[in-house]
Amino acid sequence: MVALEHIWEPVRLTLELAAVTTLALLVIATPLAWWLARSKAKWKEAVAAVVSLPMVLPPTVLGFYLLVALGPDGPGGKIAGLWGARTLAFSFTGLVIGSIVASMPFVVQPIRNAFQAIGDRPLEAAATLRASPWQAFWRVALPLASPGLLSGAVLGFAHTVGEFGVILMIGGNIPGRTRVMSTAIFDYVENMQWGEANLLAAGMAVFAFVVILAMTYFEKRIARLR
Amino acid sequence: MSLLAPRAEAAQVQVAVAANFTEPAKEIAALFKKKTGNDVLLSFGASGGFYMQIIHDAPFQVFLSADEERPKLAVEKGYAVPESRFTYAVGKLVLWSRVMDVAKGEAALKAGAFSRLAIANPKSAPYGTAAVETMKALGLYDSLQPKIVQGNSIAQTFQFVDTKNAELGFVALSQLHGVSDGTRWVVPGNLHAPIRQDAVLLKKAANDEAAKAFLAFLKGPEARAVIERFGYALP
Numbered sequence: 001m002v003a004l005e006h007i008w009e010p011v012r013l014t015l016e017l018a019a020v021t022t023l024a025l026l027v028i029a030t031p032l033a034w035w036l037a038r039s040k041a042k043w044k045e046a047v048a049a050v051v052s053l054p055m056v057l058p059p060t061v062l063g064f065y066l067l068v069a070l071g072p073d074g075p076g077g078k079i080a081g082l083w084g085a086r087t088l089a090f091s092f093t094g095l096v097i098g099s100i101v102a103s104m105p106f107v108v109q110p111i112r113n114a115f116q117a118i119g120d121r122p123l124e125a126a127a128t129l130r131a132s133p134w135q136a137f138w139r140v141a142l143p144l145a146s147p148g149l150l151s152g153a154v155l156g157f158a159h160t161v162g163e164f165g166v167i168l169m170i171g172g173n174i175p176g177r178t179r180v181m182s183t184a185i186f187d188y189v190e191n192m193q194w195g196e197a198n199l200l201a202a203g204m205a206v207f208a209f210v211v212i213l214a215m216t217y218f219e220k221r222i223a224r225l226r
Numbered sequence: 227m228s229l230l231a232p233r234a235e236a237a238q239v240q241v242a243v244a245a246n247f248t249e250p251a252k253e254i255a256a257l258f259k260k261k262t263g264n265d266v267l268l269s270f271g272a273s274g275g276f277y278m279q280i281i282h283d284a285p286f287q288v289f290l291s292a293d294e295e296r297p298k299l300a301v302e303k304g305y306a307v308p309e310s311r312f313t314y315a316v317g318k319l320v321l322w323s324r325v326m327d328v329a330k331g332e333a334a335l336k337a338g339a340f341s342r343l344a345i346a347n348p349k350s351a352p353y354g355t356a357a358v359e360t361m362k363a364l365g366l367y368d369s370l371q372p373k374i375v376q377g378n379s380i381a382q383t384f385q386f387v388d389t390k391n392a393e394l395g396f397v398a399l400s401q402l403h404g405v406s407d408g409t410r411w412v413v414p415g416n417l418h419a420p421i422r423q424d425a426v427l428l429k430k431a432a433n434d435e436a437a438k439a440f441l442a443f444l445k446g447p448e449a450r451a452v453i454e455r456f457g458y459a460l461p
Contacts, residue, residue: 071391072325086341089391090375111306172386173347186378190274190350 007196010184011203017092017180018160021099022107025156026149028100029107033152034137036108036114048112055105059165066098067170090172095180098170099160101123107156110218114148115141151218158211162204237436238265240285242276244292244423245381246353246398250456251290254449261443264436272379280305287431288358288440290314290397290423292380293352297426310427314444315453315461317421319356323394324408331411334394335366343373344386344395345406352421353380358394359418375422399457415459422461 001150035110054062070076076097105113118141126136142149164182171178173187181200188197188218236375242250248270255266269286271275276295280286281303289306291297294313300306321328321335328334346354354376361367375391377383380398387395399412431437443449450460 067385067389068389070387073390086393087391089386089389090342157326168378169382172342172344173378173390174375178375187350189270189278190347190378191280192274 003196004066006166007184007199010179010200012180013168013176013179014161016182017095017099018157020096020101021160022153022157024096025103025107026085026153028154029104029111029156030142030149033108033111034115034141036112048108051108052105056103059102059163060169062102063098063169064167066094066101069098070094070170090171090174090178092177094170095167095178098161098166100165101207102157102163103156106159107152110148110155111145111154112148114145114151117148118144146220147221151215154214161207236263236265237434238267239287239434239440240282241269241288241290241291241440242280242286243268243270244273244276245270245278245379246400247290247315247321247423249403250315250382250400250452250458252303252310253452254444255352257448258440258443260447262436262439263454264268264439266440270381272347273352275379286433287428287437288425289406290425290444291299291356292317292421292423294422294424296323296350297424300426300428304429306426306428307432308394310438310441311424312441312445313422314425314449315423315458316461317353317356317423318399318415318457319353319396319413319418319421320399320402321394321411321413322389322397322402322408323410324387325393325407327411328394328411331413334363334411335364335370338369338373340393341373342375342386342392343370344375344377344383344392346383346396347376347378350378351380352423353383353398354398355435356413356418356421360396363417405457423458 032051036044069073070088076094077086078087080088091121120211121137122140122144126140131139162182164186167178167180168183168186171183173179173183179187181204185197185200186198241251251268255268258264258266273296275285276289276291277300280289280300289297290302297306297311301308301311321331326334326340327412345357346360348354358367361370375386377386380401383395384397384401386392387397402410425441427437429440454460
C-alpha cells in the first residue's frame with residue numbers, strides 16, 4: 001500500500017526548493033541578462049558561455065565540484081562557519097546553491113532573448129522623454145520583457161523540480177531536508193517500492209507536460225513582441 | 227555490440243558488481259583473464275539498482291551483490307540459477323574519519339562531537355543496514371539519527387567522508403585498502419548481522435561456460451586470497 005504521507009514530504013520540499021531557487025534566480029539573472037543583452041563588451045559571450053555551461057555539463061560533474069566547494073575545505077565551509085556549521089552540503093541552503101547553478105542558464109537565456117527583442121527604439125523613445133536609464137529599465141524594458149521573465153521563471157522552476165544528479169551528489173538523502181522528488185523516486189525504485197515510484201514519476205511527467213505547454217504559449221507571446 | 231563481441235576462443239563475462247567490491251573485483255577479473263583469456267566486463271553500482279536492472283533484462287551474466295537478499299530474490303523470481311548462489315565474501319564494517327579520532331569507536335560516537343555522520347542507505351545497501359544495527363546495539367541510534375546523512379551507495383558514503391563533508395562515516399573496510407589517511411575503528415562483528423555478500427549466475431547465462439568459469443574462479447584460492455587481502459572475511 002502506498003503511504004501518502006511519505007510521498008508528500010519530498011513533494012513539499014521540492015516545491016519549496018524550486019520556489020526559493022526561482023526567486024533567487026530572477027534577482028540574479030535579470031541584471032545579468034540585461035547586461036548580456038545590452039553590453040558591447042568583447043568578453044560578453046565568454047560570460048554567456050560560462051552561464052550556459054550547466055546546460056551541457058553532466059550533473060555529476062557539477063555535483064562533484066559542488067560537493068568539494070560546499071565542503072569544509074571549500075568556500076562553502078567558510079560560509080557555513082559563520083553560523084558554526086562545517087559544510088553547506090546536506091542542507092537546504094546547499095541544495096538552493098546547487099539548484100541556482102544548475103538552473104541558471106534556463107532562466108538567463110529567455111530573459112536575455114526578451115531584452116534583445118525589445119531593441120533600441122523603445123529605450124531611445126524613453127530617453128527623449130527624459131527618462132533616466134534606470135527609469136527606462138523599470139518602466140519600459142521590464143514590462144516589455146515580462147513574457148521572457150515569466151518563461152524564465154517557469155523554466156527555472158521546472159528544471160529545479162527535475163534536477164537529480166546534482167542533488168544526489170550533494171544532498172545526503174535526508175528525509176524532510178534534502179530528499180526531493182527526483183531522489184525519492186530513485187530511492188523507491190532501488191527498494192522495489194513501485195507504487196510510490198509510479199505515483200511520483202507520473203506526477204512529474206504530467207507536470208513536465210503542463211510546463212512545456214505553458215512555454216509554447218509564452219514563446220508565442222514573445223514572438224508577437226518582435 | 228554483438229558484432230564487436232570477441233569470438234568463442236575469448237568470451238566476455240558481464241558482471242554487475244556491488245560498489246564495495248570494486249577494487250577486488252578488478253584484481254580478480256585481471257587474474258581470471260590471465261588464466262583463461264576471457265574478458266570480464268565489470269559494472270559497478272548499488273545492489274538495489276542492479277537488481278532493478280536485472281529484472282528489466284539488463285545484459286549481465288553474473289551478479290555480485292552486497293547482500294544475500296537480492297540474489298535470493300533473483301532466484302525466487304526466476305531470474306537466476308538457484309544452485310549457483312553462494313557467499314563470496316563477508317563484509318566488514320568500519321567507522322572512518324579524516325578529521326577526528328574515531329579509533330576508540332563507541333566512545334567517539336557517544337561523545338557526539340560532530341555534526342554529520344555518513345552511512346549508506348539502510349534500505350538498499352547492507353552496509354547501511356549494518357551501520358544502523360551497530361548504532362542500535364550501542365543504544366546510540368536515537369541520539370545520532372538527526373546527524374545521519376545517507377549516501378545512495380557505500381561508494382557515495384565514502385565520498386562524503388573523503389571530502390570531509392561528513393566528519394565520520396560507516397564504510398566498508400575494503401574501501402580503506404591502501405588508504406592511510408585518517409582514523410578508523412573496525413566494528414566488532416557481534417554488533418550487527420554478518421554482511422554476507424552473495425553471487426549468483428543469471429538465467430540468461432545458465433549455459434555460458436565463461437560465466438560459470440568466472441563463478442568457479444571466484445570460489446578458488448587465488449580469488450579468495452584477493453578477497454581476504456581487501457579486508458573481507460571468508461565464508
